Amino acid sequence: MSELYLTFAVFGAVAVGFVCVNLFIARLARPSAPNPDKLETYECGPLPVGEAWQQFNVHYYLFALLFVVFEVEAAFLYPWAVAYKQVGRYAVVEMLIFVAILAAGLGYAWRRKAIEWE
Amino acid sequence: MTLAIFAFGGLAAVSVVSAILMVANRNPVRSALALVANFLVLAVFYLTLSAEFIAAVQVIVYAGAIMVLFLFVIMLLNLGSPEALKERGGLQAPIAAVLALIFFSILGAAGALGTALPKSQATHATLNTGGTAETIGRALFDPNQPWLFPFEVTSILLLMGIVGAIVLAKRRI
Amino acid sequence: MVIQNYSLGPIDLASIIPYVAMGTILGFILLIVPFVIWFERVVIALMQDRLGPNRVGPRGLLQTIADGVKLFFKEDLEPAAVDRSLYYMAPVLALIPALAAGAALPFASISLRMADGSVKSLPLVAGNVNIGILFILALSSLQVYGIVLAGWASNNKYSLLGGLRSSAQMISYELPMSLAILTGILMSGSLNLVDVVNSQAGSILDWNFFKLNPATGFFFPLGLIAGMIYLVAMVAETNRAPFDLPEAESELIAGFHTEYSSMKFAMFFMGEYASMLVVSGIATALWFGGWHAPFDFVLWNWIPGGIWFLAKLTFFIGVYVWLRATLPRLRYDALMNIGWKRLLPLSIVVLFAVATVDAFFFTKDTPAAISAPATPPSGTLTPMAAPGGGQ
Numbered sequence: 001m002s003e004l005y006l007t008f009a010v011f012g013a014v015a016v017g018f019v020c021v022n023l024f025i026a027r028l029a030r031p032s033a034p035n036p037d038k039l040e041t042y043e044c045g046p047l048p049v050g051e052a053w054q055q056f057n058v059h060y061y062l063f064a065l066l067f068v069v070f071e072v073e074a075a076f077l078y079p080w081a082v083a084y085k086q087v088g089r090y091a092v093v094e095m096l097i098f099v100a101i102l103a104a105g106l107g108y109a110w111r112r113k114a115i116e117w118e
Numbered sequence: 119m120t121l122a123i124f125a126f127g128g129l130a131a132v133s134v135v136s137a138i139l140m141v142a143n144r145n146p147v148r149s150a151l152a153l154v155a156n157f158l159v160l161a162v163f164y165l166t167l168s169a170e171f172i173a174a175v176q177v178i179v180y181a182g183a184i185m186v187l188f189l190f191v192i193m194l195l196n197l198g199s200p201e202a203l204k205e206r207g208g209l210q211a212p213i214a215a216v217l218a219l220i221f222f223s224i225l226g227a228a229g230a231l232g233t234a235l236p237k238s239q240a241t242h243a244t245l246n247t248g249g250t251a252e253t254i255g256r257a258l259f260d261p262n263q264p265w266l267f268p269f270e271v272t273s274i275l276l277l278m279g280i281v282g283a284i285v286l287a288k289r290r291i
Numbered sequence: 292m293v294i295q296n297y298s299l300g301p302i303d304l305a306s307i308i309p310y311v312a313m314g315t316i317l318g319f320i321l322l323i324v325p326f327v328i329w330f331e332r333v334v335i336a337l338m339q340d341r342l343g344p345n346r347v348g349p350r351g352l353l354q355t356i357a358d359g360v361k362l363f364f365k366e367d368l369e370p371a372a373v374d375r376s377l378y379y380m381a382p383v384l385a386l387i388p389a390l391a392a393g394a395a396l397p398f399a400s401i402s403l404r405m406a407d408g409s410v411k412s413l414p415l416v417a418g419n420v421n422i423g424i425l426f427i428l429a430l431s432s433l434q435v436y437g438i439v440l441a442g443w444a445s446n447n448k449y450s451l452l453g454g455l456r457s458s459a460q461m462i463s464y465e466l467p468m469s470l471a472i473l474t475g476i477l478m479s480g481s482l483n484l485v486d487v488v489n490s491q492a493g494s495i496l497d498w499n500f501f502k503l504n505p506a507t508g509f510f511f512p513l514g515l516i517a518g519m520i521y522l523v524a525m526v527a528e529t530n531r532a533p534f535d536l537p538e539a540e541s542e543l544i545a546g547f548h549t550e551y552s553s554m555k556f557a558m559f560f561m562g563e564y565a566s567m568l569v570v571s572g573i574a575t576a577l578w579f580g581g582w583h584a585p586f587d588f589v590l591w592n593w594i595p596g597g598i599w600f601l602a603k604l605t606f607f608i609g610v611y612v613w614l615r616a617t618l619p620r621l622r623y624d625a626l627m628n629i630g631w632k633r634l635l636p637l638s639i640v641v642l643f644a645v646a647t648v649d650a651f652f653f654t655k656d657t658p659a660a661i662s663a664p665a666t667p668p669s670g671t672l673t674p675m676a677a678p679g680g681g682q
Contacts, residue, residue: 007418026554083255182432
């Protein structure tokens with residue numbers, strides 16, 4: 001069964017090959033007229049001040065963390081979704097409790113304005 | 119069988135190389151990427167063991183979610199520029215070397231004695247259906263199985279994660 | 292339409308079908324993109340009462356090919372400040388997941404008459420894996436790296452902002468998307484996309500999108516809500532208007548691909564359209580009956596399923612263009628609000644509404660019927676061996 005997954009590898013390899021071939025052909029075809037000005041980072045004309053690699057908003061981190069939590073929840077939901085019919089009502093109740101606890105977390109984040117973009 | 123061993127060898131080499139790259143890289147963003155590669159190889163390992171559901175979850179949760187969080191943290195702390203991380207000396211390297219030596223000698227001893235490693239009890243039937251989402255779901259949510267409580271406790275753990283992050287991040291400085 | 296299963300020695304038609312499917316879908320995604328772009332430009336010109344492309348080829352059909360050729364001959368500017376290896380890796384990483392997700396997409400089915408006279412229906416799909424939809428989700432969760440790395444490696448403030456915005460947006464909409472997909476899985480009862488499509492055979496009212504209730508046929512249209520959530524999340528996941536903040540040209544120049552020129556830029560373009568095609572294909576397979584015709588109608592029953600699939604795919608590309616022509620770009624806080632405060636709670640509620648209705652009103656409670664005869668001793672950690680399989 002797991003041989004089937006080789007198709008994904010084939011598709012990935014085709015993607016890599018496609019990009020490499022295209023970039024290679026472009027490399028042969030395109031002109032090259034080097035100029036020190038062309039090495040500048042593009043920023044509306046004036047020279048950029050400082051590097052772009054700087055600190056940024058802590059909010060991105062909060063969203064990413066909430067995302068991880070709910071992604072883990074979703075990971076539990078997949079086996080549940082295909083198995084709950086065989087297990088019966090019991091499984092639905094179990095999962096309701098599980099998700100209700102996480103929903104409380106989402107509610108807390110909501111109240112503390114953590115999912116609000118400022 | 120030999121093909122399987124070659125495939126395993128190739129995958130193992132990739133995973134070891136990506137792990138070394140992850141530790142050895144000066145640039146944290148590249149380290150994170152090497153770790154993503156390592157997670158992907160791990161997913162392929164799961165696939166070769168017929169654990170397809172775990173493989174998918176490995177990619178979705180670890181490579182797709184947790185590593186994005188890592189990348190955000192790296193950028194948040196501005197560790198991204200190559201000069202930001204300067205290794206400080208100290209006892210870290212020698213202790214790590216000693217621990218690695220102990221770990222590998224345990225592995226070597228287990229391999230040499232050949233008794234410490236349990237034999238796989240997988241049959242063809244468990245290999246074909248054991249890794250599917252359906253089997254895992256039925257085992258996890260079956261009231262006759264002992265996995266209900268750990269499953270519900272997981273949600274408390276995740277809730278603690280949410281609350282902790284918000285409390286820390288929303289503290290007014 | 293039944294085709295005889297020809298065979299040449301050990302190789303017969305049935306055994307090469309996966310390879311045919313692989314070639315078809317790879318060729319389709321890689322070659323159709325110029326025409327999708329042409330389609331978009333023509334439709335958007337119609338909607339805005341402009342002429343659109345009309346010079347190169349009949350009705351401007353070759354315009355995007357000419358644009359592509361032009362990109363081959365453009366100088367490639369690479370700023371001195373970029374992180375070189377990651378800068379080159381980003382376009383590859385943007386294209387791989389988009390293309391690889393196509394492997395699990397079933398787009399037609401073919402009926403073969405086997406040697407013993409029986410008729411076998413085989414799906415045209417490159418990798419018919421048990422958990423196809425999960426693998427598509429796994430690959431789409433990797434899509435974020437191409438964009439965030441492009442933004443970071445460029446060492447340009449606009450690029451970095453675009454990359455960050457885009458990654459936060461993509462992860463925010465991935466949650467409602469997975470939960471909506473889960474609702475579809477609940478309705479179809481399988482993670483295998485071929486089974487999902489086959490569960491929607493029949494008429495338009497059997498499609499998950501229009502299915503009123505899994506059991507009775509009349510109830511609140513939950514599938515429709517979940518399907519709409521998926522459609523919104525799908526547009527956001529592919530960074531298309533009105534969710535195209537990552538490349539908001541009025542504020543970020545071109546967002547994450549500001550520093551990319553010539554063919555490297557074209558690869559990002561390609562990746563965007565490839566993932567549009569793939570998510571539209573999932574929408575078709577999961578909500579709109581895949582290759583099944585909307586009605587059993589004698590005049591069109593000879594049309595092969597692949598044509599229906601293509602028609603539905605074209606419809607979704609049309610929706611993309613329609614949205615782009617109609618809606619202004621969202622503000623970032625509005626975007627996050629919609630994702631986290633509207634779509635996420637709504638998708639959770641819909642998921643449990645479907646499960647509850649299903650479990651409590653229309654199925655018997657049968658926990659005793661679980662095939663778990665031999666519970667293993669609780670000390671051994673072998674959950675896999677427990678319920679003894681079922682297929």
